[in-house]
Amino acid sequence: MKAAEIHNIHKSYDEVKALGGISMQVEKGEIFGLIGPDGAGKTSLIRILTTLLYPDQGQASIFGMDTIRDFKGIRKIAGYMPGRFSLYQDLSVEENLNFYASIFGTTVSENYHLIKDIYQQIEPFKKRLAGRLSGGMKQKLALSCALIHKPDILFLDEPTTGVDAVSRKEFWEILKNLEEVGITIIVSTPYMDEAELCDRVALMQEGQLLDVDTPANIIGKYDHELYAVESRELHQLIKDLRSFDKTVSAFPFGDTVHLATQEKLRRKELQKFLEEKGHEGIAVQSIEPGIEDCFMNLMRKQNDE
Amino acid sequence: MKRFLAFVKKEIQHIFRDTRTMLILFGIPIAQILIFGYVIKNDIKDVDIAVYDQSKDEYTRQITNKLTSSGYFILNRELDNMKNIDRIFKEGEVKLVVVYENNFSKKLHAENNATVQLIADASDPNRANLITNYSGAIIHDFVKDEFHIDQLPYQINSKVRMLYNQNLASVFMFVPGTMALILMLVSAMMTSISIAREKELGTMENLLVSPLRPAQIVVGKVTPYVLLSIINAITILVLGVFVFGLPIRGSLTLLMLESVLFITLSLSLGILISTMSPNQQVAMFISLFALMLPTLLLSGFIFPIENMPKLLQWLSAIMPPKYFITILKNIMLKGTGMAFVWKETLILGGMTAVFIILSVKKFKLRLE
Structure with a gap:
């Protein structure tokens, strides 16, 4: 049995189309990432899977339970951490955790082993009101609350948004540990670099699925040559690279521009082209593509169609 | 549970x-x-009144006493002419002026008829109504007690009793x-x-x-x-x-x-x-x-x-x-x-x- 089976899901809010026919399957025990920018439809999909929203069309099931008919069954085995911090700010850390344990008919001590690694970090502040915690601590508390009833499947909606880099790294380590316990995890994130930490990912854009595969396979499917190009004038550089006749695409990537070309370039050729355009401090380096490059590539292809 | x-x-x-x-x-x-x-509150208590007593005799004093001892009214001041009434109301404290006519007792004895004028500040009409009702009733009471007027051959006395809330509180x-x-x-x-x-x-x-x-x-x-x-x-x-x-x-x-x-x-x-x-x-x-x-x-x-x-x-x-x-x-x-x-x-x-x-x-x- 699959952890989640999603078949041709459509969802619109009034005029806005959030999901336009999504189909995919999530295997039991994997970390499955929903990767895409804001507005890709990640939250809508998670809410449909957690039985919070009805799809307009299509079916979805969690461990064989239909999200519409068997919603009660799903609510017993699912853990959910919404995108917005939504614990009780006027209750303390400890009170929040106890409350969520008891509404699922369990106790904190019963499943303490599951949350031990996470909760130990915030335990010194257990008397503090949840509203006064820092962003990273809030997120750890929310995860603890979502885990306290030992769910079979865990839904995390952008858990690392607005969290510092160190906490993000810690958070993913925690998720890896949970995977070892056998919990299936469906996590959404707008950060492409987190995609590589998932077992499989679904790349989403404007309610459409670009690809579903392991990060390695997605990168393997990349069909262009990729270069990181640098110069003093980043903005002008993008413009000029886009006018270069061998360019497929050029996107800013930090301080550099990722240039995709159909065929291998001779570095001199590009150097010459850029010098003629008056660029200084030019550096060109051949690089391996990352998920973000693949995402941009798939997105461009979809737009061309 | x-x-x-x-x-x-x-x-x-x-x-x-x-x-x-x-x-x-x-x-x-x-x-x-x-x-x-x-x-x-709809009921009245300690309302300031002014009295212009032109005859200053036994009866007018008794009536004034009865008014002020009722608990509803307090004598704020005595007046000696009619001219100030408007000004007094404008000051705002006094809500009722009681004016006794000249030779009140004499007239009452001689003609069985004397006049007392009640002038109320009706900028608050409900209250003015209440005040004149209360004061009128007190004066009426006084007359009845004092003269035991039962001399009219046919007279219907309506006796009102407010049940469950006697004082209309x-x-x-x-x-x-x-x-x-x-x-x-x-x-x-x-x-x-x-x-x-x-x-x-x-x-x-x-x-x-x-x-x-x-x-x-x-x-x-x-x-x-x-x-x-x-x-x-x-x-x-x-x-x-x-x-x-x-x-x-x-x-x-x-x-x-x-x-x-x-x-x-x-x-x-x-x-x-x-x-x-x-x-x-x-x-x-x-x-x-x-x-x-x-x-x-x-x-x-x-x-x-x-x-x-x-x-x-x-x-x-x-x-x-x-x-x-x-x-x-x-x-x-x-x-x-x-x-x-x-x-x-x-x-x-x-x-x-x-x-x-x-x-x-x-x-x-x-x-x-």
Whole structure:
């Protein structure tokens, strides 16, 4: 049995189309990432899977339970951490955790082993009101609350948004540990670099699925040559690279521009082209593509169609 | 059951940690009952009067004495001409001027007829009416006592007795009304706000994605407010009895049971409101406008229903507080029992059932 089976899901809010026919399957025990920018439809999909929203069309099931008919069954085995911090700010850390344990008919001590690694970090502040915690601590508390009833499947909606880099790294380590316990995890994130930490990912854009595969396979499917190009004038550089006749695409990537070309370039050729355009401090380096490059590539292809 | 208790515990923690909620729950009811009890009064007490006594004889003195010793009036000053009356009223203290004509006693003896003029400040017409009625009655009383006038052969004396509220104290009227208003507002508003808050803060998402049933969520939310509202009802009654001397002539148990019924009704109304409001602000707005104004205006609390246009009378028939006020007055003032309030009780019970069914139907198991 699959952890989640999603078949041709459509969802619109009034005029806005959030999901336009999504189909995919999530295997039991994997970390499955929903990767895409804001507005890709990640939250809508998670809410449909957690039985919070009805799809307009299509079916979805969690461990064989239909999200519409068997919603009660799903609510017993699912853990959910919404995108917005939504614990009780006027209750303390400890009170929040106890409350969520008891509404699922369990106790904190019963499943303490599951949350031990996470909760130990915030335990010194257990008397503090949840509203006064820092962003990273809030997120750890929310995860603890979502885990306290030992769910079979865990839904995390952008858990690392607005969290510092160190906490993000810690958070993913925690998720890896949970995977070892056998919990299936469906996590959404707008950060492409987190995609590589998932077992499989679904790349989403404007309610459409670009690809579903392991990060390695997605990168393997990349069909262009990729270069990181640098110069003093980043903005002008993008413009000029886009006018270069061998360019497929050029996107800013930090301080550099990722240039995709159909065929291998001779570095001199590009150097010459850029010098003629008056660029200084030019550096060109051949690089391996990352998920973000693949995402941009798939997105461009979809737009061309 | 353990889930439910955990929920109630959480709810109580919310209430006691929020000073604003506490203030609305306990501060406002007490303030309101005291304000309504002391400030809004239809009866008069210690009204300042001025006297222009042109004859200064035995009778005029006696009448003035009788007026000022009644407890209703205080002699503010004596006048020696008519010219100042306008100025005195404009100063604002004096509400009534009593003018005795010249040779008052002599005329009374010789002609069996003397005139006393009562000039009232009618910028507040209701009050002016009351004042002249009271003073007129006192003067009339005096004449009757002094001369034992029974000489007219045919005379009909109407003897008025105000039952259940001998002194026509308006507190008797306002305490039941305020009690209905406060219970309605506090119960309905607080529950609707507290449920809407879960929606607004996103915690409802977490509650929904749990095995809690909607009934558990709703009853868990409401239970603490039932208890707090009962405490409120008791506070209001205690204030009414000990501060304003309101009687409770009927059964206290019945009174409390009826109050609990009305509280349940208000709470179910609150839940219904919360199912329609996406956030706290809307919930508060609906509660205030849909509940407070009709309670004040259409329940017979301030304006008598019988005098309203037919349309408003029909509207008032669907106002729950109307029935509760009737029940309260019956039990507290008339001392009647269930035999006389069963109809109202039944109506309130029916309304409660309708609200509960509607709100359970409307309570969403999902986000949309």
